[in-house]
Each structure stands twice: as C-alpha cells, then as structure tokens.
Amino acid sequence: MFPSISLYYTVTVATGTSEYSGTNNYIYLTLVGERGESERTVLDNPGLDFCRGAVDDYTVKSAADLGPLILVRLEKQRYWVEDNWFCRYVKVSVPGERCSYTFPCYRWLVGDKVVVELREGTAKKISDDTLPLERSHRTTELLERQKIYRWLAWAPGIPKCIDAKSEADLPQDVRFDNEKRSDFEGSLQYALLELSLKKLAIKFGKSWNDLDDFKRIFWKLRSPIAEYTMNHWKEDSFFGYQFLNGSNPRMITRCKELPSNFPVTGDMVQSSLIPTTTLKEELKKGNIFLIDHAVMDGIPANVIRDKAQHIAAPLCLLYEHPEKGLIPIAIQLEQKPDKDTPLFLPSDPPLAWLLAKMWVRHSEFQVFQLLSHLLRTHLVVEVICVATLRQLPAVHPIYKLLAPHLRYTLEINCRGRTQLLSPDGIFKRVVSTGGDGLLILAQREYKVLTYRSLQPKFDFLDRGVTKLRDYFYRDHSLMLWDVIQNFVSGIVSLYYKSDLEVEQDSEIQAWINDVAVEGFVDVPQFGKI
Numbered sequence: 001m002f003p004s005i006s007l008y009y010t011v012t013v014a015t016g017t018s019e020y021s022g023t024n025n026y027i028y029l030t031l032v033g034e035r036g037e038s039e040r041t042v043l044d045n046p047g048l049d050f051c052r053g054a055v056d057d058y059t060v061k062s063a064a065d066l067g068p069l070i071l072v073r074l075e076k077q078r079y080w081v082e083d084n085w086f087c088r089y090v091k092v093s094v095p096g097e098r099c100s101y102t103f104p105c106y107r108w109l110v111g112d113k114v115v116v117e118l119r120e121g122t123a124k125k126i127s128d129d130t131l132p133l134e135r136s137h138r139t140t141e142l143l144e145r146q147k148i149y150r151w152l153a154w155a156p157g158i159p160k161c162i163d164a165k166s167e168a169d170l171p172q173d174v175r176f177d178n179e180k181r182s183d184f185e186g187s188l189q190y191a192l193l194e195l196s197l198k199k200l201a202i203k204f205g206k207s208w209n210d211l212d213d214f215k216r217i218f219w220k221l222r223s224p225i226a227e228y229t230m231n232h233w234k235e236d237s238f239f240g241y242q243f244l245n246g247s248n249p250r251m252i253t254r255c256k257e258l259p260s261n262f263p264v265t266g267d268m269v270q271s272s273l274i275p276t277t278t279l280k281e282e283l284k285k286g287n288i289f290l291i292d293h294a295v296m297d298g299i300p301a302n303v304i305r306d307k308a309q310h311i312a313a314p315l316c317l318l319y320e321h322p323e324k325g326l327i328p329i330a331i332q333l334e335q336k337p338d339k340d341t342p343l344f345l346p347s348d349p350p351l352a353w354l355l356a357k358m359w360v361r362h363s364e365f366q367v368f369q370l371l372s373h374l375l376r377t378h379l380v381v382e383v384i385c386v387a388t389l390r391q392l393p394a395v396h397p398i399y400k401l402l403a404p405h406l407r408y409t410l411e412i413n414c415r416g417r418t419q420l421l422s423p424d425g426i427f428k429r430v431v432s433t434g435g436d437g438l439l440i441l442a443q444r445e446y447k448v449l450t451y452r453s454l455q456p457k458f459d460f461l462d463r464g465v466t467k468l469r470d471y472f473y474r475d476h477s478l479m480l481w482d483v484i485q486n487f488v489s490g491i492v493s494l495y496y497k498s499d500l501e502v503e504q505d506s507e508i509q510a511w512i513n514d515v516a517v518e519g520f521v522d523v524p525q526f527g528k529i
Contacts, residue, residue: 009062014088018052021053024080029043041060119134162386243289252468263337401492
C-alpha cells in the first residue's frame with residue numbers, strides 16, 4: 001500500500017470594502033470537490049484577519065485530490081461578540097495546476113454558526129448541472145431564498161412587493177451599505193433643514209407680490225438648467241419642449257383626429273398655425289399632438305391643512321410649428337366640456353393662458369411622480385427583483401446578468417412606502433393626489449400596464465412620435481436600448497441556442513411565472529407583445 005499524499009490548496013479570501021465589512025469572528029472553510037471534501041480549516045494568519053478590504057491567503061489541507069471543485073463551504077462562529085462579515089469572493093489555487101477557481105460570494109454572513117456554500121463562478125443553467133450535489137445546491141438555495149423573500153399585496157390593484165413593513169425587516173444582503181445609508185439619510189436631513197429655512201423665510205419675509213419672489217425660496221438652484229427654466233418657463237415653446245425632453249416625456253401622442261370631448265375648431269387655433277395651412281391639414285400631415293390626462297379624471301383631491309386641493313384632468317393640443325417648434329394651441333382643464341370648462345387659447349389674456357398651462361404642468365407632475373416614476377419604475381422593477389431572488393440561483397446566467405442592476409431596489413422601495421406614500425408620508429402632506437387619490441390613480445394605470453409599453457421602440461411607435469423633431473429623449477432612449485439589447489442578446493445567446501431551450505429551462509419558466517402571475521397579479525395582458 002502506498003501512503004496517501006496530502007494536498008495543500010492555496011485559498012484567497014476577500015473581505016468587503018464598505019464600512020463594518022470586517023469581522024473578528026472565527027471563519028472556517030471546507031473545499032468540496034467531485035471526489036470528496038478537504039479538512040475543515042480555521043482561517044487564521046498571524047495578526048488580524050478579515051479586516052475591511054483585506055485579501056488574505058490561507059492554506060487548506062486535503063488528504064486526497066478532490067478533483068474538480070464544486071463548492072466552498074464557509075462557516076462563521078462567534079469569538080467574543082457577534083460580528084457580521086461581508087465576503088466578496090474566495091479563490092482557490094489547485095496544487096500542481098496553473099488554473100484557479102473563483103467562488104463569488106458578495107453577501108453577509110450574519111449570526112453565530114452560520115454556514116454558506118458557494119458555487120464556482122461559471123454561469124450554468126440547470127441543464128448544465130449533472131452532479132446530484134450541484135442540483136441539490138440549486139434547490140436548497142432557492143428554497144432558502146423563497147422563505148426569506150416573500151410576496152406581499154401591499155394594496156389591491158397594484159403590483160405585489162416584498163413582504164417587509166420597513167427597510168429594517170429586509171435581509172442584510174439587500175440593505176444599503178453604511179456609506180449609502182449615510183449619504184441617503186444625510187441628503188434627506190439636509191433637504192429637511194433647507195425646507196425649514198425656507199419656511200422661516202416665507203413666514204418672516206414680505207408677502208409675495210410677484211412670481212420673481214419664488215427665487216427667494218429657491219436660492220440653491222443655480223445650475224444652468226435651473227436658471228434657464230426660471231427665465232423661460234412662461235414661454236409656449238419651452239412649455240412644449242418639456243413634453244419632449246422634460247421630466248415626463250412619455251405622454252405625448254400623435255393626434256390623428258380630435259377627441260369628441262375636446263371641441264377645438266380650426267378657427268380657434270388658426271392664428272397659432274402658419275398662414276398657409278389649416279388644422280385639418282396639419283392633422284393629416286401628423287403635425288398635431290395631444291397630451292391627455294384622462295387618467296386624472298375623478299381622482300379624489302387631497303386635503304392639506306384643512307384645505308381641499310384641486311386636481312385637473314386636462315387635454316392639451318400641441319402643434320409642431322416649422323419655426324417655433326412644439327407649441328400648445330389649445331387647453332381644456334377637464335375631460336367633460338361645458339360652460340364651466342372653457343377652452344383656453346394662446347389668444348386669451350396672457351395670465352389666463354399662463355394659468356391654464358400651469359394646471360397642465362400641475363397634472364403632469366402627478367402623472368410623472370405616481371405613474372411614470374412610482375409605478376412604471378420602482379414598482380415594476382421590484383417585481384423583477386423579488387422574482388429573481390426567489391426563482392434564479394446565483395449560478396444562473398440570467399441572475400448574474402440582472403443582479404448588479406437590482407442592488408438597493410428593495411430598500412429604496414421600502415423607504416418610499418414608509419416615508420413617502422404612508423398615511424402620514426410626504427405625499428399626503430404636500431401633494432394634491434396624496435391620500436386616497438394616490439392609490440386610485442396607480443390602480444387605473446396598472447390595469448392598462450403592458451410589457452410592450454415598457455419597451456421604447458414599441459412605445460414610440462404606438463404613440464406615433466417616431467418622426468417628431470427635437471425629441472432627444474426618444475433618440476437617446478433608442479440608442480441606449482440598442483446597446484443594452486445587443487449586449488443582453490449576446491450574453492443570452494451564449495447559453496440558449498433556441499426558444500425551445502428557454503422553454504425547457506424550469507428555473508426561467510418559474511421566474512417568468514413569478515413575474516407575470518405573482519408579481520403582476522390581475523393584469524392578464526401584461527406579457528403580450
């Protein structure tokens with residue numbers, strides 16, 4: 001009998017770089033290969049181990065060749081006081097070979113006697129795993145995640161979210177790191193302090209006699225864009241430009257025929273058109289556009305300091321003038337035309353026309369914050385985030401593709417629900433649609449939400465704005481979309497050679513089901529193109 005020859009593997013362990021990532025607890029490591037396991041080894045060099053940002057080498061002994069490595073098992077045990085640890089990765093050099101294995105971690109080890117098993121970093125579909133240990137690891141990882149990341153119906157008629165009352169209920173792995181938290185909370189406190197100073201300026205200053213008095217409470221706005229806006233916001237051309245490249249440029253739609261509830265005549269707007277044309281001709285040419293905030297109709301208004309607010313549901317007709325650009329030519333502030341809902345025109349008294357535009361902009365703010373920003377950005381991405389954590393193991397190529405872009409999603413949304421949208425949140429205190437109106441507005445938009453509308457190419461096509469001039473939001477969106485689509489398609493094509501392979505990936509199908517059925521509940525048309 002020949003004596004067995006022990007092998008010594010060099011193991012490199014990287015600790016996180018953010019504050020409090022290091023630990024003084026005991027860390028044990030075991031290598032798991034196709035042919036067996038190494039000794040359970042305490043990782044201990046002279047001096048301090050696992051300091052913030054440290055990358056340390058250790059030696060792990062094995063009584064025999066482990067063969068191809070499958071897992072690294074990390075264990076953390078309390079030394080004196082409990083001290084969490086953030087591990088970035090583990091690298092293993094095989095004795096006698098030039099190759100090394102990388103085991104990504106990028107997670108916290110929280111608590112005493114916690115065990116984490118890491119897969120080697122090569123992306124693999126479930127069909128690529130042939131060993132029982134590989135398959136069982138995928139299953140165990142997902143079962144554990146599904147216990148931690150649960151769906152919650154935060155309110156009826158909107159997408160589901162993570163089951164957490166506040167950010168404090170979230171697992172450490174999806175929380176802000178300390179630097180991010182300090183920056184976020186510091187910015188919030190600074191904003192609140194500035195707001196308090198503005199309140200004092202308003203309370204003890206002179207009464208507002210002119211719109212220029214707004215500058216007294218916006219003294220911090222000194223950027224070129226802010227200065228330009230302050231100087232040009234009353235102009236029709238700038239008003240129209242904001243629908244193209246402002247904060248909410250997704251609402252403008254080509255108007256092929258006037259809505260029946262918007263009784264604009266050619267004579268009314270002729271003075272806004274070039275002399276050689278008519279409204280009918282410009283409709284045919286595709287030069288007339290519409291902003292229709294019908295979604296705002298009938299939304300209950302908030303009550304702020306015992307004063308009922310007002311909510312408009314305007315229609316705004318715009319004309320692509322060959323010289324002036326996109327300009328408004330008619331405004332109606334409610335959906336039902338009657339004697340109390342007049343049509344406002346550029347030929348009206350200047351202040352009446354300005355006030356009508358202000359109410360359109362006021363409505364645009366509500367639509368932007370609650371529908372474009374909250375629903376179509378935060379809540380939609382949260383569904384993708386929760387489904388990804390629940391249904392895709394860390395070794396899956398689609399998980400690796402998505403994970404960097406989902407960081408902080410859950411905490412920022414939890415903070416939004418508790419600090420902005422709650423019964424005593426900022427929206428209830430200062431926004432016209434705060435309170436009951438907020439949820440009703442989101443529910444209306446959610447009913448008609450489609451996956452198609454979230455894709456820029458289809459969105460611009462469906463709105464008829466593919467040829468609208470100076471629409472830089474469209475141009476830049478399509479450039480970015482093409483870059484992202486090419487990159488993602490290139491990565492996905494490395495792992496899926498046909499649609500059939502996608503259909504046969506049980507994890508992908510579970511992920512799609514979690515998104516479309518669990519997350520976007522009660523929207524049966526969501527997934528249709």
